[in-house]
Amino acid sequence: MIIDDAGGLVFRPPSEARSFILRVTIGCSHNTCRFCDMYKASKFRIRPMEEIEGIIERGAYAMPFIRRIFLADGDALVLPTDKLIAIMKKCYEKFPNLNRIGAYATPADLVRKTPEELKRLREAGLAIVYMGIESGDDDVLKLVDKGTTAALTIEAGKKALAAGMKLSTMILLGLGGQERTKEHALHTAQVVSAINPTMLSALSLIIPHEVPLYQDVVEGTFTPLTARGFLKELDMILRHTEMTKPCIFRSNHVSNLLPVGGTLPMDKEKMLAALERYIPQVDDTLPLLNDNGNF
Ligand code: SF4
Structure with a gap:
């Protein structure tokens, strides 16, 4: 489930099929793996907090029942820790049934x-x-x-x-x-x-x-x-x-x-x-x- 105006393809693990997909970055910060074309069309950027908060607000309005959130795109853990924590705090505030957040991470x-x-x-x-x-x-x-x-x-x-x-x-x-x-x-x-x-x-x-x-x-x-x-x-x-x-x-x-x-x-x-x-x-x-x- 996704509410987003940003372009580019969106990927998530099969086990996150019922999750709200929150794109905290666009693309993959590495993006050079020679076998992968997932994010080749997306120029990597970390989204500003206001943009992310706007999507959380819209998601919470449209799907307040959400229990899981998946932070996309390719490697959400590239974000600074404090920013990730602020995003997750906002998610738990806005989605009362939320019980799990997941993300891709590179080594x-x-x-x-x-x-x-x-x-x-x-x-x-x-x-x-x-x-x-x-x-x-x-x-x-x-x-x-x-x-x-x-x-x-x-x-x-x-x-x-x-x-x-x-x-x-x-x-x-x-x-x-x-x-x-x-x-x-x-x-x-x-x-x-x-x-x-x-x-x-x-x-x-x-x-x-x-x-x-x-x-x-x-x-x-x-x-x-x-x-x-x-x-x-x-x-x-x-x-x-x-x-x-x-x-x-x-x-x-x-x-x-x-x-x-x-x-x-x-x-x-x-x-x-x-x-x-x-x-x-x-x-x-x-x-x-x-x-x-x-x-
Ligand atoms: S880190 Fe993952 S998403 Fe990024 S280019 Fe490599 S395989 Fe693709």
């Missing part, structure tokens, strides 16, 4: 904030952050210009959890291409195991012609995975992931070939068995860009 945003700042944000109502891990392999992260490293990502995730927030993380199957599928899988398993997030989602890489990574495909330096390659990579990640606390795992995004889900570590064997049954049945010859419905 850099979380690392930049002190543990005390994150605790203050949690106390002010920020209950869940969504962080794109994408890969735990430093070479892959560099290749796609993610602007982080495996070590920084682990630090960021642990800080969010230590502040008492729920942490929902995303990894991107296929991001190492055929060239680095093994390293991508093993190092991603290491990073997610080290963080032990509350939730983990595996999405599959889509390479539209507009993103810079597509040029690598054209030049032959990046070979997309086959359908079987995507499933084998997921199998390898799950096989090497060791969670010590329950983590809800989902691989049911529209980009995924086979919906797999459960709670790690308890359902790991069940999920691996489902993958093992399916893997031999799918094609292993055609590299997939996934941009035109191959899946």
Whole structure:
């Protein structure tokens, strides 16, 4: 649910489908990931407080029943802590039933904030952050210009959890291409195991012609995975992931070939068995860009 006059596309996690989307920034402050075109058309800006307050007022008038708010766009946590707290305070004042606020956060945003700042944000109502891990392999992260490293990502995730927030993380199957599928899988398993997030989602890489990574495909330096390659990579990640606390795992995004889900570590064997049954049945010859419905 959204009330906004600002242009550009709006994105939110599937679990925020019933939330009021409050765009505290327009676009993504990083905006250089070579596989991502989400905010390429938006010039990044932090919105002034008056603009944000105006949207809260309009939202509260139109939808006073709202229980959840999602702070958009790409990385709301880039805002100064005091401003975020002022925004959340206003939200709780205006929406009497509000019980949860969530936001996207990059690893850099979380690392930049002190543990005390994150605790203050949690106390002010920020209950869940969504962080794109994408890969735990430093070479892959560099290749796609993610602007982080495996070590920084682990630090960021642990800080969010230590502040008492729920942490929902995303990894991107296929991001190492055929060239680095093994390293991508093993190092991603290491990073997610080290963080032990509350939730983990595996999405599959889509390479539209507009993103810079597509040029690598054209030049032959990046070979997309086959359908079987995507499933084998997921199998390898799950096989090497060791969670010590329950983590809800989902691989049911529209980009995924086979919906797999459960709670790690308890359902790991069940999920691996489902993958093992399916893997031999799918094609292993055609590299997939996934941009035109191959899946
Ligand atoms: S940080 Fe996220 S939204 Fe921003 S460019 Fe990278 S993947 Fe896209």
